[in-house]
Amino acid sequence: MLSRFKFCLSIIFVIALLPKNSQAATGNIIHNKTNHTIAITGADGSLKLIIDYTKGCVVKQLFVKGKNKLSPLGIYSGIGSATSLNTASIQVSESKNAITISGIKYGDVDLTITETWLFKLNGNTVDWVINRNYDKNAKPNDMAFPKWNFADMNTWKGGIMDNGGMVWCKYLKAVGDTYGVHTAGVTFWDASSGDGLAIKANAGQGQFAASKYSQGPNGEFTFTQLATTTPLRQRYDQSRFVSQKTDVFAPGQVKKGGMSMHLSLSYVNYFEKYSRGNLPGIDAAAVRELLNTTGRYGVVDNNIVGGNGWTTNWKCLHEPFFAQVGMAINDPNYTRNFSATLNQERDEAMLPDGRVLSRWHNAAGDEIPGTYNPKTGYYEAMWGYTIDSQTGYIINLSEQFDITGDVNWLRTHRESAEKALAWLIKRDANGNGIFEMMNNNIAEHKASDWLDIVWASYENAFVNAQMYEALTLWAECERVMGDSQKSGYYKSVALKLKTAFNKPVEEGGFWSAAKKQYVYWRDNDGSVHGDNLVTPVNFAAIAFGLCDDPKRIEQVLGQIEQRTVAENLFHWPLCFESFKREEVQSGNWPFPKYENGDIFPTWGYLGIRAYVGYDKAIALKYINNILKQYNKDGLSSQRYSRVTQLGQGDDILSGICTSITALYRDIYGIRPKWNRMGIEPNMVASLNGTAFNYTLRGTEYHIALSTNNYRISAKGFNVSANEGFGVAKNGNKLTYYHQNKEEHRLELLSKNGIEIKLNVNRWDNDSVSWKVASTGLYTFKLTGMSPGREYTVAINNKNRVIKATAEGDLQFNHNGPAIFIVK
Template identity: 40%
Template sequence: MANFMFYRKTNILLCVFTMLFLGYGIAGASTSLINKKDKTLTIKGHNITMVLSYGGSARITSLLVNGRKVISSVDGIFTSVNVGGKTYSSLQLKAAPALIKTKNGFEINGIRYGGANLTITEDWIFTTTGKAVKWRIERKFSEVTKVEETYAPVFNFDSINTWEGAYQGYGGLAWFYLFNEKLCTYGVHTRSSSFWDSKTGNGLNITVEAPGQKVAMKYTRTGDDRLYCGISVSDKDMTFRLDSGTNRRRFIRNSTNVWAPFERSAAKESQTITLSYFDFNEKYGRGKFVGINGGQVSAVLNTIARIGVIDSLHFGGNSWHTPYGPICLHEQYIAQLGLGINDPEYLKGYKSCLDFYRDHAIKPDGRVFSRWAYTDEDMMPGQGNKDGFYEAQWGILMDSNPDFVTNVAELYDMTGDKAWVKKQQPTCEQALNWIIDRDTNGNGLVEMMTDLQSQHKSSDWIDIIWASYENAFVNAKLYHALVNWAAIERQLGNDSKANGYEKFAARLKVSFNKPTSEGGFWDEEKKCYVHWIDKDKTVHGRNMVTPVNFMAIAYGICDNNDRRKLILDGIETQMEQEKLFFWPLAMTTYAPGEGKASQYPFPSYENGDLFLSWGSVAVKAYAEYKPELAVKYVKNVLNQYSKDGLAFQRYSRVKQDGQGDDILSGNSLSIVGLYHAIYGINPLYNRFYLNPHITPELAGTALKCNFRGQRLTIKLDNNRYSVSNEKFKIVSGKDFGFNAKINQLNYFEGNNTQSSLQAITEGPLTLIIKKPGNRQREWVQNISKISGNTISYVAGQLTPDVIYKLIVNGKIIKTLKSSAKGDVSFNTDCSSVSQTILLSDEN
């Protein structure tokens, strides 16, 4: 045995000696391998392997991600500069660089390339840390240089189909499905890009650290159908080349020159590129779906929902892919898209976007510009600013004012960032006050900028229908914004303003619900809310305009159950008759003269076609009344997705085929509505509120959701719902709120904004709510194991100044008197894994 061990050790030493003799080295626990003969360096990290060539060039010729080769070419990854139409790169060096082994990795020093009058000098430093490979590029230009393009580095993936897309650091998406011809190029301002492939589950995250510098990335489908990703670092934000008289176009065709030239100094610059692997299904998986196609749900929310994010400060509903590329600030559902996307980066990015809109898209008097676009062709003459925001040629679309406020309010609910919303407070007040002041006759309904349809100007999202004077569409949106914002004013300690907004909202609601004969919007004959009433009292849009009627129900303006039934049943009857897969903008035609001439004969475009962007509000309108109908249309949209990818602006009424090349992120909103109104996912500023309206076929669904840095599991069964994180869980048969910190769990009864039960404990805890209420409250306390610990409770929202019995497992333990606020405090022990606790003020 001793001889065998000696022989084995000797052979190992001989192998190592041979490798060293041949020019190979082992470093960092076998994380790298040098081949001095071929001048290559193989670097291995967690599921990342790259091969670097450092002879007469400096380049990465191979990149494997989780064992799958994604780059395998001589020009795989390199650095480059284009000056005066000439490209210089690390593919062709002035002299061979030197490879140096360092304590933590390797350096390639003396990478020099350029022309006769310009030399770019670089050092590349590679280290493997944890689960990542870090690549630091130190770079210096020999003189101040105006560059056409500069990339450090460029990634040339083997195929445009190597990855399905790349999520941006601000929550957007470069979706390569939309790179539908060679030389499509998309440029954005981002410091990270997460490439993914749902088929393999592989993901590659590329993050850039460049202190004091700006970072941008460009994606191109090359002439040979590869995918090119170039990283640019500059002193200022990269700008875009002039195109059709503007410099705002992010996506271009038949060209790779998306960025405008800029100047690079001769000072040394440095950036670190971090490459790491992620499991796509683990990071973006949504759980278990029952009764509905979960793969389709995930695909829609992971792609279509994001394509309205044009760049880091430009979020909207229209795709970056379209030639026009508009953002409609008069869309109230952009924040709500974040509920379905469920990516913290989207929420963070949209906060920055809304800050940008606050500072650049709002006039001093509080008027919110309605649009932004790549080009100015849709602009009302003279009604725009240098940042690209403008009033649309069709009219002053006044819903942009309440919609800005709604998006701020709903984003605040999702993030709970009170410091951020406080900075938005003055602007939101100004935006609301501007439109509230349009109520010149004091009836609670704000008036548009036009008085009569004959003026041929629009005032809302349906922009070529001539809605004038008192517009139900805009007033419904205003009501929603006022209710949401009043609650925030109260949270910020401004009860006076909260009261003012609530009073105006109440007055608006009363007038809205009056019959048209009394100046309201309810049409007794047509059994629906009308679109608008002109100043001369003529009534228009009596054709069951679905967004108006859905908003009236979903936003709580219509709380008359008989009216709700008339509207929703009436719509569904006609939907069945026409066999439509989705709700149209209007069930019947607008009257002659109420819209642009091109909208006739019915159905045509905004006069009767199917726009999926109103799916969320429609699903919510049906959810409490007949959730099975809401689910039916969600399934219809998913079925349509399986046929055509929902890659259209709208669907025709006659053939129900896709129309328009402007793909809308709003095509996902029915699926967002599924999450919001059917599954009941409602992130709120101080809790996660669960309010399901599931149908029996959906029972057994178990969703994964991100919430304030936690990964929650939401389980939905018939009359039994639960929310849990890794430590705490609440189970209830009714709607409830959940909030958890390190050692604290809070239960909120129903949609109460104040905690009904707080538990403080170091161990795992499950609360099963048996009987909510303020006079009797019963729950089961489950722990993982018996211990000597105690659980400290505060029960709130009880009847104030009342004696309560504390009963544990049927035994009266003590009596407690509630405080003037209705709170009682007590401890329970952990002597049993399950205990039933009852607080009762009854004998």
């Protein structure tokens, strides 16, 4: 007896030492029939739901890492004012890891709804299926399928939606403010704790999901999911955001019979899931938050990815940086949505003659009379024909193609892209290689580009610089699609433009030797305007490669930096001196004010790209300045006052994030191409040790960067070099692209399919040298060599002579690790 007693004591002692949440280690469902409650806890205890069916049926509490996130209203379903909160005859049935609640019935004689809620525990995930039955066809004004009532507007910082956009809770400022979108999945996060709640949502077959976010009457943050048998339309024009109204959607159609919503709830460690990696010298947390808020804010809805954002219901098509933003955000949902956006703009925003309408808005009032289409929301801006919508479409399209790699998708845009370019090419009426705008001179009081209340006219350097970039990028797209003739044509047009652009102003070009800058525009009477050091004009000339003269680059960028430092500005203003009074709309006066001298960080990426080849430290300084500003105010502004450097304007611009997208493109050198992952870094010592993961077309790459030491690794390979490069792996073949260009490649075909470890340490006109550290039999092929030439190939210091083919290929085999030198 004594030994048995001691054994029992030992068991009790061990149980007492077990952690209190040990029961939750495998997850559980506890049904308290007396209290009419059900507790569902995920396997790791991070997520717990309490369901109460005392008087109706409601998820009364939702614990995320031990903290209840719900208001007393909880989570419930409903139609209009009839909800699951008031229903009788609830039945509960239990099975392994699942529980079913049936008998939920509400409504009236006009429309009766019955529901069954099925909860299933799947490890750390709670799956919730709401099966709903309507007793007749209907078109209800509103529904909750279901409605989530979170405690207050500070419960979450925001939510990342599964269309790549985000809801920023602080922008739902007043009771009833509502943002409605045509997607229902979201991940909410708390930026202080890193706790997040992921809600995956799928409506049943043949149904269309949507959701809306609001501030409730008692300060709750509400998230309402909806499902209809036809896509929901907006109630108020094209408005996705409405102020102090919760009925953002028009009534939606539901049919007699069954409908369903499938939800998967899980805890997310936000800091881990959205980690930007190890970024020495950079505030990685600010980068993460800026891209997940300001950067995503420009996603208005499905098929509307822009820069002005959802609170003002605006998208400017004359902005060329949305694909670049997607490259930095690195979310396949954003990428997918932006491709769909370009599809919609091709179909709805392009006129038969190739003109690309410049804007989308929720309602009329900002348009040239007669141009607004209330069915689509696209129109021409009232300030004038902003011609950079032609170039914006092409630049975004070309850069998006490099991200998606989808040649078939590109072909669906080929005709429209060629029409858009042809529309602008035809505007070179005098044949001098510079393309004219729709307005002729400042007396017309009309704009021609993004600076829409500056009367830039006729020959506009800013638009023409973007045209050069568009022509260059599209020429490469034509080559990829197999049309070398058209590719050559666009290159020749670009070359003619570059030559004309760089001529002195006295000879019809844009270079002012007297002012050591590129001027903004020339009227049709030959008068020159905008020699007040307009930064986006001069940055674009350098960033897009029109200006490659080191002396001019130094004169422009040295002058801009000197003057920015002298004023102690955190970022570059649109111009350093005043436009003339007659050159701008009255709202720009007196200087510095608005587009006549204020700070617009939207064009920061052009400045970073321009400076990175001139002085990397300067480029990096302004990147860090933007991150510091984000920590101060969230970059929740249209612009910043030149005088106070405080945020101004209600029209928040997501383009303010572009200095940080340039961090990825132009410092870290993330340069995906349609057939490979590429990096072209411009590192400085303070950033050494940078390492992060980057996902491209479903493959996760690990990027490691230090000065002159760059590495990309993924499943099946590990490649490093001291210059930029591209890499692609298809089956057992690895292709290395020197300097991330098509011309020079090294192909390695592994016979046994093992991981390939490659280091390229030299590639120039004299020799190519690389090392393979992995074992196995390889076939090597160098392309881009001199056709027919004999090369000395040294393998571990043993020489052999190999002759290149007529196509310039050099091919040989080797078994095992080795050092290779080709001369």
